[in-house]
Amino acid sequence: MSTQSHTSGLGLRPLIARFGFPHLLAATLALVASTILLGVAAKATGSGLACQANWPQCDAGPYNLFPANLPSFYEWFHRFVAMFAGFAIIGSAVAAWRSPSIDRRVTALVVGGMVLTPIQVVLGRETVTQYTMDILSLHFWTAVTIFSMFVVATVLVWSDSxxxxxxxxxxxxxxxxxxxxxxxxxxxxxxxxxxxxxxxxxxxxxxxxxxxxxxxxxxxxxxxxxxxxxxxxxxxxxxxxxxxxxxxxxxxxxxxxxxxxxxxxxxxxxxxxxxxxxxxxxxxxxx
CATH class of the missing domain: 1.20.120 (Four Helix Bundle (Hemerythrin (Met), subunit A))
Structure with a gap:
C-alpha cells in the first residue's frame, strides 16, 4: 500500500518541481477567469443555445462535436476552454493534496474548487437544456465562487512575494x-x-x-x-x-x-x- 502511494506521488512531485505549484495555480486562475468571461460573451451574443440546445455536443462535424456557425463557435469555445479549466482545477487540487509542503489552507481551497466544478458543469448543462434566469444566476455565482477561492489560494501561495x-x-x-x-x-x-x-x-x-x-x-x-x-x-x-x-x-x-x-x-x-x-x-x- 505504501509502495503504491509512493509510486503515484513520484509523477506529481517532479511536475511541481519543474513548473512550480504557484505557477500552476496562477495558470488555473487565468483559465477560470477566461471561462467566466467567455460564458458572459456567449450569453451576451445570444449564443447560449446556438448549438441547437445540444450538450456537450454542438451542431456540426463528426458526432456534432464542432460549431456550425459563429454563434455556435462562441458557445463551443466557452465549453472548450471550460474543459481545460476543469482539468487544471482537478490537477491543482490533486497536486496540493499530494504535496506535504503546500499550505493546508491552500489545499482546502483548491479541493473545494474541485468539488464545486462538477456542480458548475451540471449547471452549465442546465443553462442549455432549460435556460431559466435562476439557473443562469446560480451558474454565474458558482463560477465567481470558484474564481474567488482560487484568488485567495493564489495570494496565499505567493504571500512571500x-x-x-x-x-x-x-x-x-x-x-x-x-x-x-x-x-x-x-x-x-x-x-x-x-x-x-x-x-x-x-x-x-x-x-x-x-x-x-x-x-x-x-x-x-x-x-x-x-x-x-x-x-x-x-x-x-x-x-x-x-x-x-x-x-x-x-x-x-x-x-x-x-x-x-x-x-x-x-x-x-x-x-x-x-x-x-x-x-x-x-x-x-x-x-
Missing amino acids: LRAGHVTAALGLGALAVPAHVALSPLEVSLISNYSPTTQLLQYGATLALLAGVIVAAMGGRWRFDDRRLSGLLSVSTVLALVVAYLGRRAVMTYSATLDGLYVAAALALLGTFAAAIVRTRTAKTV
Missing part, C-alpha cells in the same frame, strides 16, 4: 474597477446607451478585477501593515465589493430604480473606502 506596494496597487485596481463597473452598466447615470456584448464583457471583466483587487488588498494589508484603521477600511471594502458585485448584476437583470439607487450608493461608498485605504497605506506602519 507580496509587499506593501502591492497592497496599494490592489486598492488602486479596485478604485479603477468601481467607476468602470458603474459606467458600463445600463443605468441612467452611466455613459452607455447600448448594453452591447462588448460592454457586458468589459463590465464583467471589471467585476473580476474588483473582486481580485479587494481580496489581494485585504489579505496583503493584514500581513504587511500594523494599523487597525487600515484593517477596518479593508474589511469594509471587502463587504462593499461583494455588495456592489451583487447589486450590479441584479440591476442589469431587473431594471429597478430602487435597486439602481442602492447599487450607485454602494459603489460610491466603496470608492470612498478605497480612496481612504490608499491614503492610509502611505502613513500606516508596515510589518
Whole structure:
C-alpha cells in the first residue's frame, strides 16, 4: 500500500518541481477567469443555445462535436476552454493534496474548487437544456465562487512575494474597477446607451478585477501593515465589493430604480473606502 502511494506521488512531485505549484495555480486562475468571461460573451451574443440546445455536443462535424456557425463557435469555445479549466482545477487540487509542503489552507481551497466544478458543469448543462434566469444566476455565482477561492489560494501561495506596494496597487485596481463597473452598466447615470456584448464583457471583466483587487488588498494589508484603521477600511471594502458585485448584476437583470439607487450608493461608498485605504497605506506602519 505504501509502495503504491509512493509510486503515484513520484509523477506529481517532479511536475511541481519543474513548473512550480504557484505557477500552476496562477495558470488555473487565468483559465477560470477566461471561462467566466467567455460564458458572459456567449450569453451576451445570444449564443447560449446556438448549438441547437445540444450538450456537450454542438451542431456540426463528426458526432456534432464542432460549431456550425459563429454563434455556435462562441458557445463551443466557452465549453472548450471550460474543459481545460476543469482539468487544471482537478490537477491543482490533486497536486496540493499530494504535496506535504503546500499550505493546508491552500489545499482546502483548491479541493473545494474541485468539488464545486462538477456542480458548475451540471449547471452549465442546465443553462442549455432549460435556460431559466435562476439557473443562469446560480451558474454565474458558482463560477465567481470558484474564481474567488482560487484568488485567495493564489495570494496565499505567493504571500512571500507580496509587499506593501502591492497592497496599494490592489486598492488602486479596485478604485479603477468601481467607476468602470458603474459606467458600463445600463443605468441612467452611466455613459452607455447600448448594453452591447462588448460592454457586458468589459463590465464583467471589471467585476473580476474588483473582486481580485479587494481580496489581494485585504489579505496583503493584514500581513504587511500594523494599523487597525487600515484593517477596518479593508474589511469594509471587502463587504462593499461583494455588495456592489451583487447589486450590479441584479440591476442589469431587473431594471429597478430602487435597486439602481442602492447599487450607485454602494459603489460610491466603496470608492470612498478605497480612496481612504490608499491614503492610509502611505502613513500606516508596515510589518
